[in-house]
Amino acid sequence: MEAAFVAVGSELLGTQRLDTNSLLITDLLRRHGVRLRRKAVVGDDEEELCREMQGLLGRFPLVLVTGGLGPTADDVTRQAVARACGRELVEDAAVLADVEGKFRALGRAMPEVNRRQAQVLVGSRVLANPRGTAPGLCLEQGGTTLFLLPGVSRELEGLLRHQVEPWLEDRGDGQGIESGVVKVACLPESVVEERVAPAYAEIGRERISLLASPGEVRVEVTARGDADQRRVELDRLLARIEVLVGEAAYGRGDETTLEGVVGGLLRERGATVATGESCTGGLVAQRLTEIPGSSELFVGSVVAYSDPAKERLLRVPAEELSRHGAVSEPVARSLATGARQVLGADWGIGITGIAGPGGGTEEKPVGTVHLALAGPDEAQTHRHIRLPGDRRQVRWLASQVALEMLRRELLGSGRQR
Ligand code: ATP
Ligand code: MG
Numbered sequence: 545m546e547a548a549f550v551a552v553g554s555e556l557l558g559t560q561r562l563d564t565n566s567l568l569i570t571d572l573l574r575r576h577g578v579r580l581r582r583k584a585v586v587g588d589d590e591e592e593l594c595r596e597m598q599g600l601l602g603r604f605p606l607v608l609v610t611g612g613l614g615p616t617a618d619d620v621t622r623q624a625v626a627r628a629c630g631r632e633l634v635e636d637a638a639v640l641a642d643v644e645g646k647f648r649a650l651g652r653a654m655p656e657v658n659r660r661q662a663q664v665l666v667g668s669r670v671l672a673n674p675r676g677t678a679p680g681l682c683l684e685q686g687g688t689t690l691f692l693l694p695g696v697s698r699e700l701e702g703l704l705r706h707q708v709e710p711w712l713e714d715r716g717d718g719q720g721i722e723s724g725v726v727k728v729a730c731l732p733e734s735v736v737e738e739r740v741a742p743a744y745a746e747i748g749r750e751r752i753s754l755l756a757s758p759g760e761v762r763v764e765v766t767a768r769g770d771a772d773q774r775r776v777e778l779d780r781l782l783a784r785i786e787v788l789v790g791e792a793a794y795g796r797g798d799e800t801t802l803e804g805v806v807g808g809l810l811r812e813r814g815a816t817v818a819t820g821e822s823c824t825g826g827l828v829a830q831r832l833t834e835i836p837g838s839s840e841l842f843v844g845s846v847v848a849y850s851d852p853a854k855e856r857l858l859r860v861p862a863e864e865l866s867r868h869g870a871v872s873e874p875v876a877r878s879l880a881t882g883a884r885q886v887l888g889a890d891w892g893i894g895i896t897g898i899a900g901p902g903g904g905t906e907e908k909p910v911g912t913v914h915l916a917l918a919g920p921d922e923a924q925t926h927r928h929i930r931l932p933g934d935r936r937q938v939r940w941l942a943s944q945v946a947l948e949m950l951r952r953e954l955l956g957s958g959r960q961r
Pocket of ligand 1: 551552553555556561562563564565566610611612613614615619676677678693694695696697699
């Protein structure tokens with residue numbers, strides 16, 4: 545089956561808001577083996593939308609539209625579609641009662657404008673929308689099944705799951721595509737590519753894609769078949785990618801974050817961490833505190849930016865600072881040990897570097913960062929790296945490397961036990 549999607553809303557034609565509903569729709573269609581052939585963004589303009597619909601009806605077996613079902617004058621989807629289909633709009637008593645009921649539940653009377661949301665196209669099926677006021681509508685027109693759905697993503701998600709997905713399940717042969725992702729930290733895209741290369745021959749190049757962002761590469765794989773086959777196949781493919789990538793593969797799934805994985809490892813080991821940060825300004829601490837329940841594993845952070853602050857708050861020897869400079873291996877090590885001891889944690893992270901744009905020298909150019917990790921057995925690891933990019937990116941990459949260093953150490957300490 546083939547489908548088209550239309551996102552309605554003038555704000556989606558501007559620079560402030562992006563059409564993200566099409567991503568939800570695309571994902572759903574893909575999983576059911578439906579090919580999305582066309583997507584369009586149309587402003588809140590009845591004439592424009594009517595013409596767009598005329599071009600799609602009868603041409604695609606499935607057309608989905610989101611947005612413009614609200615109560616205000618700029619919400620024109622119902623009228624535009626009615627015109628394109630040559631159908632009447634009528635007030636539906638049951639829908640009106642439902643909309644009124646929703647306002648009553650909030651202790652309010654329904655404003656008169658909301659009456660418009662009770663208008664339905666003659667011959668259409670009303671799709672309940674418990675997360676919002678306006679229902680969705682579904683109708684058959686000239687060989688096309690047309691879904692009109694709300695623009696608010698949370699409402700749309702509900703309708704996709706409870707109305708559109710069952711319809712797709714009834715229609716389709718159950719065959720679909722599903723994708724999964726393996727996340728890799730701190731390896732260049734080219735290295736990841738080299739490592740996963742054997743899978744191109746095994747699985748097919750078109751089923752594997754790499755997407756790089758600073759400090760991270762996502763390896764996405766797709767599986768085909770019915771729902772059960774897909775799940776088993778996807779699991780096998782993800783496991784294969786993890787083996788090929790090796791230890792740098794830190795987790796699966798888009799929701800998985802490096803800090804989340806580090807937090808999980810700390811929790812498993814009953815260990816805690818503290819940070820002594822200079823150039824990252826507390827970014828590692830910020831990321832670690834994103835983890836729900838982080839108080840069990842994150843002790844605290846000292847952001848020591850000036851030399852005196854490093855001395856006073858984290859016991860960095862003055863002599864080290866004057867002899868090696870603040871951005872140096874000994875200072876990074878002292879920051880790590882200082883954080884660990886002063887804050888009383890099992891692990892200490894120390895970071896010092898030159899984020900730029902100023903402050904670089906020939907010997908220590910912008911992007912120079914020293915990172916150190918002090919562990920429970922007093923042992924330390926250190927890395928001296930040169931990071932690319934602007935100030936923001938250097939800071940982000942430094943935080944990424946710090947978390948990855950800790951993750952590797954925790955994996956190591958886990959294996960030794
Ligand atoms: P409601 O019935 O709840 O008023 P609606 O169907 O009229 O919803 P709109 O008023 O068009 O929807 O949009 C509601 C909100 O959802 C707006 O904030 C809008 O920017 C956002 N929105 C609409 N369409 C999209 C889209 N395609 N992608 C992302 N956000 C969207
Ligand atoms: Mg709108």
